[in-house]
Amino acid sequence: MTVLVTGAAGFVGYHVCEALLARGEEVFGVDEINAYYDPSLKQARLARLERHTGFRFAKLSIADRDAVAEVMRKETEVDRIVHLAAQAGVRYSMVDPYAYVAANLMGHVVMLEAARHRPGLKHFVYASSSSVYGGNTKMPFSESDPVDLPVSLYGATKRADELMSHSYSHLYGLPQSGLRFFTVYGPWGRPDMAYFSFARAIMEGTPITLYDNGTLRRDFTYIDDIVSGVLGVLDRPPAAQAPRLLNIGNNRSETVRHLVSLLEEGLGRSAIIRDVPCPASDVTDTFADISAIKALTGFAPRTPLDVGIPRFLEWFKGWNRAR
Incomplete structure (x- = not known):
């Protein structure tokens, strides 16, 4: 049987595909390989996946229902789906909101x-x-916490996805x-994530922007830990009409x-820091x-x-x- 992975050329999607292939699964990946960030990085990930005999790929947009339906007609052995494709990025949702509506x-x-x-x-x-937790201040975030007030369009689309998924479990x-x-x-x-863009700026000797002097806190979660949780x-799988929502983080x-x-320690260079106030789209x-x-x-x-x-x-x- 086959696992269909959307966003297969993306960061998490690539690693999930690698892990599935490593344990002997057949994987069919789809990705539109858009230009939100350097497509050459996506192509390099895809090239590594295509070395595996158990991997097949189709370039398509998940918003293209005819293309997705055609894949499903041909890939008759798909019995599980890992849907990771999305328009990512909190701040970019204020630049191109339509991309989030289409993809997410x-x-x-x-x-x-x-x-x-x-x-x-x-x-x-x-x-x-x-x-989806928006500006919640109770820590740590629990799945039972209210998530009705997202502070970014990206967060709003992800919460909408959760609600749509709940209705599909209930109905079907x-x-x-x-x-x-x-x-x-x-x-x-x-490359659009802070750790990556900061590393590049430090290497190049260009300034990095820190919000509120770098006091914002994040639950940074390493990719290998994420993949183990996904698999x-x-x-x-849950019961047919018992959909789950689960946090997957580092708990720190x-x-x-x-x-x-x-x-700075790993690169042997000091960062040039530009401190600015935290924008409304970011959480503390x-x-x-x-x-x-x-x-x-x-x-x-x-x-x-x-x-x-x-x-x-x-x-x-x-x-x-x-x-």
Whole structure:
């Protein structure tokens, strides 16, 4: 049988595909490989996946319902879906909101429709985000916390995805799990994320922007820990009309300034810092309560930030030398 992975050339999607292939799964990946960030990085991830005999790929937009339907007609062995494709980025949602409506809303509905029309589909796992918690101040964030007031359009689209998924479980008995990711980082990561863009700026000797002197806090979660959680959840589908929402994070909140200090140490250079007030789209703190996913799968993050950042930098230096 086959796992369909959307966003297969993306950061998390690439690593999830690698892990599935490593355990002998057949994987069919889809991705539109857009230009939100450097497509050459996405192409490089895809090239690594295509070395595996168990991997197949189609370039398409998940918002294109005809293209997705055609894939589902041809890929008759798909029995699980890991839906990770989305328009990412909190701040970019204020630049191009339409991209978020197309990918995150229309794209999610298209994939739900594809899933509900697949006989015998075992599990639909999809990416949500810690952004759904908005400006919540109770720490750590728990899945039972109210999530009615997102502070970014990106967060609003992810909450809408959760609500649509709930309705599909109720109406059609579709087994689903939504994963609220917390600040994922690591090798082959996204250049628009702070840790990556900061590393590049420090290497180039250009300024980095810190909000509120770097006092914002994030639950930085290493990619290998994320992948172990995704696969653990995928292997444990819920009952047909009992959809799940699960935090997947490191269960530890650290300052952005500490992140910068680790980058400075690993690169052997000091950052040039420009301090500005925090914009309205950003939250002060994220911190995941992971008791639910731990109880379900035994999930236990193993990678603290001071271990994960050196691993990222090792890859980052090699990536830059090769370009």
